[in-house]
Amino acid sequence: MSFPDYGYRITGAVGGLVQAAEARRVAGAGARRVLVTGATGRFGQITDLLLARGHAVRAATRSPDSPAAARLAALGAEVVRADFEDRSSLAAAAEGVDAVFASGTAHRAGPAGEERHGRNLADALAASGAPHLVFVSGAGADRSTGLALFDAKRSVEQRIAGLRLPATVIAPVYLMENLVNPWNLAALRAGILPTPLPPAVRLQQVATSDVLALAVLAIERPDIVKGEGEAGGERIEVASDAPTGAEAASTLTRLLGREFTARQLPRADLPPGLTALFAWLEHDPSPVDIGALRERFPDITWHRFGHWASDHQALLAKASGTVPGADVIGVSRNSA
Numbered sequence: 187m188s189f190p191d192y193g194y195r196i197t198g199a200v201g202g203l204v205q206a207a208e209a210r211r212v213a214g215a216g217a218r219r220v221l222v223t224g225a226t227g228r229f230g231q232i233t234d235l236l237l238a239r240g241h242a243v244r245a246a247t248r249s250p251d252s253p254a255a256a257r258l259a260a261l262g263a264e265v266v267r268a269d270f271e272d273r274s275s276l277a278a279a280a281e282g283v284d285a286v287f288a289s290g291t292a293h294r295a296g297p298a299g300e301e302r303h304g305r306n307l308a309d310a311l312a313a314s315g316a317p318h319l320v321f322v323s324g325a326g327a328d329r330s331t332g333l334a335l336f337d338a339k340r341s342v343e344q345r346i347a348g349l350r351l352p353a354t355v356i357a358p359v360y361l362m363e364n365l366v367n368p369w370n371l372a373a374l375r376a377g378i379l380p381t382p383l384p385p386a387v388r389l390q391q392v393a394t395s396d397v398l399a400l401a402v403l404a405i406e407r408p409d410i411v412k413g414e415g416e417a418g419g420e421r422i423e424v425a426s427d428a429p430t431g432a433e434a435a436s437t438l439t440r441l442l443g444r445e446f447t448a449r450q451l452p453r454a455d456l457p458p459g460l461t462a463l464f465a466w467l468e469h470d471p472s473p474v475d476i477g478a479l480r481e482r483f484p485d486i487t488w489h490r491f492g493h494w495a496s497d498h499q500a501l502l503a504k505a506s507g508t509v510p511g512a513d514v515i516g517v518s519r520n521s522a
């Protein structure tokens with residue numbers, strides 16, 4: 187399944203971590219050399235954040251001549267060619283860096299591809315000095331779920347642990363950005379807030395920007411987010427809010443000035459992988475202690491759904507085909 191580009195750029199400050207006054211704070215002695223794999227992908231915007239904070243970034247892509255690579259080079263990244271299928275290209279890209287950021291490739295390569303790619307990366311890093319790896323996996327991937335997607339992530343996590351790589355594994359719950367994934371667009375255009383679960387059930391979610399803020403913190407402060415020093419590392423599951431579908435629909439109604447009603451996606455219309463994932467979500471919709479996470483990492487904003495939606499108003503208007511100029515009402519940062 188391919189994902190459309192809705193200008194899927196992170197908007198607003200990423201937690202307290204990239205406030206303008208603070209940008210470049212860490213330049214100098216604290217600056218790190220970071221390899222960002224998948225730099226053109228979903229989590230690749232960590233490149234922008236790291237550069238803004240004064241770090242040196244090597245951005246890896248299979249297509250260094252692409253427009254996406256040119257954008258990264260223009261920002262100041264060193265663009266290198268690397269392919270998750272090719273361990274030697276990954277080892278070469280990781281040469282001399284302090285830290286490596288990576289996530290999976292499931293949407294492009296399927297669970298088997300994601301597993302192979304992640305294990306290739308772990309093997310390559312073990313052979314190239316074992317820099318601190320910050321790896322984005324998935325909440326639930328450390329337990330038995332029977333889901334191919336999670337089994338793949340689990341296998342990669344096990345490889346990282348088995349090689350005793352210094353690593354921070356960040357495991358997000360359902361991303362808020364999933365709302366604009368292809369299978370949701372027809373419903374959004376029809377004024378429906380599509381939910382994987384019944385509209386009255388709370389589903390933990392997290393903003394991509396919060397995942398990246400924690401990844402930046404792990405890269406900058408491995409003394410706080412463990413991953414360096416001793417072999418092995420830490421695994422942190424992350425969520426930033428748990429709205430019901432009905433609450434999320436009200437938020438969209440207020441934000442876009444048009445009525446949205448929450449409705450559960452009919453399972454029969456979904457691909458089998460999503461059906462299985464959503465059935466599992468129903469079984470375990472709230473695995474994270476959000477309060478404890480906020481307390482432990484107070485410098486990260488941890489977006490409420492309303493705050494995230496407000497930051498992505500233009501994206502949501504476009505995805506839902508909402509007419510520009512509709513009567514728009516602001517959404518409080520504390521609302522659902």
Ligand SMILES: NC(=O)c1ccc[n+]([C@@H]2O[C@H](COP(=O)([O-])OP(=O)(O)OC[C@H]3O[C@@H](n4cnc5c(N)ncnc54)[C@H](OP(=O)(O)O)[C@@H]3O)[C@@H](O)[C@H]2O)c1
Pocket residue numbers: 223224225226227228229230246247248249268269270271289290291292293294295300324358359360361364
């Ligand atoms: N928690 C959630 O709700 C949630 C939601 C969606 C996704 N996710 C997870 O987020 C992760 C990333 O999302 P995604 O799958 O859509 O990946 P993606 O964002 O498309 O990124 C994958 C990147 O890997 C690079 N790459 C290098 N070698 C590759 C190869 N041989 N095959 C494919 N890509 C290669 C690609 O860049 P080049 O083409 O430039 O080389 C691409 O930018 C996945 O693990 C997915 O499960 C989680």
